[in-house]
Amino acid sequence: MKTFHIGGIHPKENKLSKGKKIEIAPLPQVVTIPMAQHIGKPANPIVAVGDTVKVGTKIGESSGFVSANIFSSVSGTVEKIDFFPNIAGFKQQMIVIKSDGTDTWEDTIDRTDTIVNNMDFTADEIKAKITEAGIVGMGGATFPLGVKLSPPPGIVIDTLLINGAECEPYLTADHALMLEKAEEICIGVELLKKVLNVSTAKIGIENNKPDAIENMTKTAAKFSGIEVVPLKVKYPQGSEKHLIQALTGREVPSGQLPGSIGCVVSNIATTFAVYEAVEKNKPLFERVVTVTGTALQNPSNLLVRMGTSTADVLAAVGGIPENTAKVISGGPMMGKAIQNLDVPIMKGSSGVLCMTEEEAHRHKESNCIRCGRCVDACPMGLEPYLFYALSKRKMLTELNEHNIRDCFECGSCSFSCPAHKPLLDYIRLGKANVMQMIKKQEAEKAQQQEKK
Amino acid sequence: MLTVSPSPHYQTDTNTRKLMCNVLIALIPAFVFSIVVFGVSALISTLTAVISCVFFEFAISKWLFKDEEYSVKDCSAIITGVLLSFNLPNTLPLWMVVIGSLVAIGIAKMSFGGLGCNIFNPALVGRVFLLVSFPADMTTWSKVQDYGTIDGTTGATPLGLIKESIMSGKTLSQIDLPSMQDMFLGNIGGSFGEISVIALVIGGIYLLCTRTITWHIPVSVLGSMFILSGIMFVVNPELNANPLIHICSGGAMLGAIFMATDYSTSPMTSLGKIIFGIGIGVITIIIRKFGAYPEGMSFAILIMNAIVPLINKIKPHRYGAKK
Numbered sequence: 162m163k164t165f166h167i168g169g170i171h172p173k174e175n176k177l178s179k180g181k182k183i184e185i186a187p188l189p190q191v192v193t194i195p196m197a198q199h200i201g202k203p204a205n206p207i208v209a210v211g212d213t214v215k216v217g218t219k220i221g222e223s224s225g226f227v228s229a230n231i232f233s234s235v236s237g238t239v240e241k242i243d244f245f246p247n248i249a250g251f252k253q254q255m256i257v258i259k260s261d262g263t264d265t266w267e268d269t270i271d272r273t274d275t276i277v278n279n280m281d282f283t284a285d286e287i288k289a290k291i292t293e294a295g296i297v298g299m300g301g302a303t304f305p306l307g308v309k310l311s312p313p314p315g316i317v318i319d320t321l322l323i324n325g326a327e328c329e330p331y332l333t334a335d336h337a338l339m340l341e342k343a344e345e346i347c348i349g350v351e352l353l354k355k356v357l358n359v360s361t362a363k364i365g366i367e368n369n370k371p372d373a374i375e376n377m378t379k380t381a382a383k384f385s386g387i388e389v390v391p392l393k394v395k396y397p398q399g400s401e402k403h404l405i406q407a408l409t410g411r412e413v414p415s416g417q418l419p420g421s422i423g424c425v426v427s428n429i430a431t432t433f434a435v436y437e438a439v440e441k442n443k444p445l446f447e448r449v450v451t452v453t454g455t456a457l458q459n460p461s462n463l464l465v466r467m468g469t470s471t472a473d474v475l476a477a478v479g480g481i482p483e484n485t486a487k488v489i490s491g492g493p494m495m496g497k498a499i500q501n502l503d504v505p506i507m508k509g510s511s512g513v514l515c516m517t518e519e520e521a522h523r524h525k526e527s528n529c530i531r532c533g534r535c536v537d538a539c540p541m542g543l544e545p546y547l548f549y550a551l552s553k554r555k556m557l558t559e560l561n562e563h564n565i566r567d568c569f570e571c572g573s574c575s576f577s578c579p580a581h582k583p584l585l586d587y588i589r590l591g592k593a594n595v596m597q598m599i600k601k602q603e604a605e606k607a608q609q610q611e612k613k
Numbered sequence: 614m615l616t617v618s619p620s621p622h623y624q625t626d627t628n629t630r631k632l633m634c635n636v637l638i639a640l641i642p643a644f645v646f647s648i649v650v651f652g653v654s655a656l657i658s659t660l661t662a663v664i665s666c667v668f669f670e671f672a673i674s675k676w677l678f679k680d681e682e683y684s685v686k687d688c689s690a691i692i693t694g695v696l697l698s699f700n701l702p703n704t705l706p707l708w709m710v711v712i713g714s715l716v717a718i719g720i721a722k723m724s725f726g727g728l729g730c731n732i733f734n735p736a737l738v739g740r741v742f743l744l745v746s747f748p749a750d751m752t753t754w755s756k757v758q759d760y761g762t763i764d765g766t767t768g769a770t771p772l773g774l775i776k777e778s779i780m781s782g783k784t785l786s787q788i789d790l791p792s793m794q795d796m797f798l799g800n801i802g803g804s805f806g807e808i809s810v811i812a813l814v815i816g817g818i819y820l821l822c823t824r825t826i827t828w829h830i831p832v833s834v835l836g837s838m839f840i841l842s843g844i845m846f847v848v849n850p851e852l853n854a855n856p857l858i859h860i861c862s863g864g865a866m867l868g869a870i871f872m873a874t875d876y877s878t879s880p881m882t883s884l885g886k887i888i889f890g891i892g893i894g895v896i897t898i899i900i901r902k903f904g905a906y907p908e909g910m911s912f913a914i915l916i917m918n919a920i921v922p923l924i925n926k927i928k929p930h931r932y933g934a935k936k
């Protein structure tokens with residue numbers, strides 16, 4: 162069974178909503194749509210308070226190369242354009258739209274269920290449609306897809322990989338899509354293949370989803386050049402770098418992007434969005450979200466409009482359990498804990514996870530017993546216990562020498578530590594300090610050169 | 614109010630205490646066996662060592678460190694006590710056991726800062742201290758005739774026999790060595806916990822199955838011992854013992870499975886662990902062959918303990934490292 166080579170952990174899967182059909186969430190009365198749902202520059206609002214919009218009306222215009230368009234997810238009136246705290250607590254520009262309840266879509270969007278497989282577009286046309294539809298990486302990284310598909314000169318892409326690993330515990334949204342939308346996903350893959358001008362694509366799926374593997378394999382057989390590859394169940398199988406290693410044996414060199422070794426990775430939800438954007442003219446304004454938690458009555462896979470508040474999403478599955486102490490946007494390994502339930506669903510929100518008090522409780526840390534488990538767990542081959550010690554003492558040069566910048570914050574080290582050391586907390590701190598130090602050094606160097 | 618904390622929001626169910634308890638469970642077969650063979654004296658000696666180790670750790674953390682959380686709760690002091698007593702002969706006076714415990718906990722463990730900070734394996738430091746302080750008492754073994762009946766005469770360990778006979782100019786075929794079967798089952802002279810290979814191996818398998826330890830250290834220690842002594846045996850079987858005798862006696866199993874795998878005093882990476890294990894195996898055989906002591910496991914482990922910080926300079930294989 163294919164997998165990545167170094168480290169990795171086996172957290173309890175807890176896929177509570179496994180096998181649940183995708184359900185459509187009730188239409189929200191109000192949506193709060195952030196202008197920054199992606200990495201890069203926030204979009205600029207192009208509507209004004211009082212404007213009427215339809216579902217799929219563009220309300221935010223991409224503001225640069227690394228940016229993305231934003232669309233309305235309800236039909237109604239723009240109520241406010243203001244700054245509200247985002248998921249991290251920073252204030253950010255958002256557009257509040259009050260729904261008129263009619264759910265009127267833009268006429269250009271094909272709302273039928275018919276599967277369209279039209280390959281008459283040129284590569285540039287497909288790319289333009291993807292960029293226009295505001296598609297970003299929906300696995301959580303939210304990097305604009307159009308940018309990924311436009312490699313800088315000199316870089317040749319020869320491999321397209323589709324990430325169906327869904328290695329985060331609890332999450333099942335991609336799984337559900339693979340069961341219900343296999344054909345659409347495969348058409349999406351075909352479209353991406355055409356853009357990149359590659360002849361084959363591989364879809365990697367973790368082996369804990371045999372039904373998805375079977376369904377995708379069956380469907381992929383109708384197309385040419387789509388291969389479904391079962392992967393070993395191991396976190397973080399779905400990390401871009403690790404998926405590439407598992408599927409191609411290649412390693413992305415330290416400090417570089419997958420493009421540097423000719424790979425582009427797109428996840429399942431993103432690929433489905435590509436299909437909808439190109440074949441159905443539907444911009445990205447809704448997505449499948451896993452709403453889950455051990456105390457939840459009915460963990461589900463919900464199709465949710467962007468901008469719906471977390472509270473509304475939870476209400477759709479029977480309300481927030483009383484003993485909830487922590488709500489996470491995303492999965493338990495890399496997701497973010499949210500401060501309040503007003504936080505809206507965005508393009509990168511793969512899950513809403515409620516944790517009970519007991520589950521949210523962090524164990525008290527004790528002495529590091531030097532067991533080496535964090536080292537064995539790290540999928541990047543780093544030494545987390547050392548980072549912890551060095552970061553505490555602010556030894557930045559040493560941190561940099563030990564390649565702390567390679568850490569992608571997967572959390573495997575903190576997860577596996579029997580002494581419950583908050584390793585990643587200190588690694589983040591150390592990383593931020595190292596980045597700062599390097600910036601300063603570079604600025605000084607530049608200054609000195611100017612003097613000469 | 615929602616709790617906000619950085620990711621990950623998920624933690625392993627295991628903790629230091631559970632790992633230590635796994636080690637204790639793994640020691641049960643050998644413990645039961647020592648009671649069967651040596652009778653109550655094994656029980657009393659082990660209890661003495663455990664109680665004194667726990668007491669010394671408690672006392673030091675309470676009155677010297679003034680800790681609020683007592684580190685004894687993690688159970689590691691119990692392991693030190695058990696391992697120490699397993700390395701002692703059954704005839705050792707109890708006050709010496711207490712002194713050994715004091716050295717193990719007070720000097721080897723707590724003076725470095727407690728669990729995780731110590732460089733040397735505490736139980737071994739205690740044992741070696743006793744060995745150099747009371748060499749006669751530490752090398753007097755009861756001869757085990759049949760399980761449970763120990764006659765008053767003293768019996769030597771297999772390795773002791775070999776050493777003595779070679780020193781006195783005899784060859785191995787001239788002396789009466791215990792059969793392989795006896796060695797496996799523990800029908801030989803030796804310390805409490807080192808004599809039954811089977812009981813120790815069962816414990817080792819338990820540790821591997823519960824992922825308390827990895828295979829790297831035990832396999833590399835025993836493997837390198839076997840290969841090196843095997844070569845010597847092939848070269849001259851009259852002066853060198855059969856490799857099986859080497860790995861089944863003199864605390865080799867106890868050392869390889871329970872002492873060398875001590876977290877704090879062994880390397881972090883898999884490669885480091887293998888280097889560490891090979892070092893122990895090679896040094897043990899060299900001491901057994903050329904040193905004054907018939908067995909060399911304790912010294913070998915302590916010597917390798919000392920260079921663990923050096924071994925830890927070996928970096929793990931990094932993803933995407935420049936080739």
Ligand code: SF4
Pocket residue numbers: 538539540541542543544545567568569570571572573574575585588
């Ligand atoms: S968070 Fe960083 S250091 Fe920790 S395991 Fe993941 S990559 Fe390694």
Ligand code: SF4
Pocket residue numbers: 528529530531532533534535536545546577578579580581582584
């Ligand atoms: S996993 Fe925890 S206890 Fe073990 S070496 Fe790493 S930091 Fe120390």
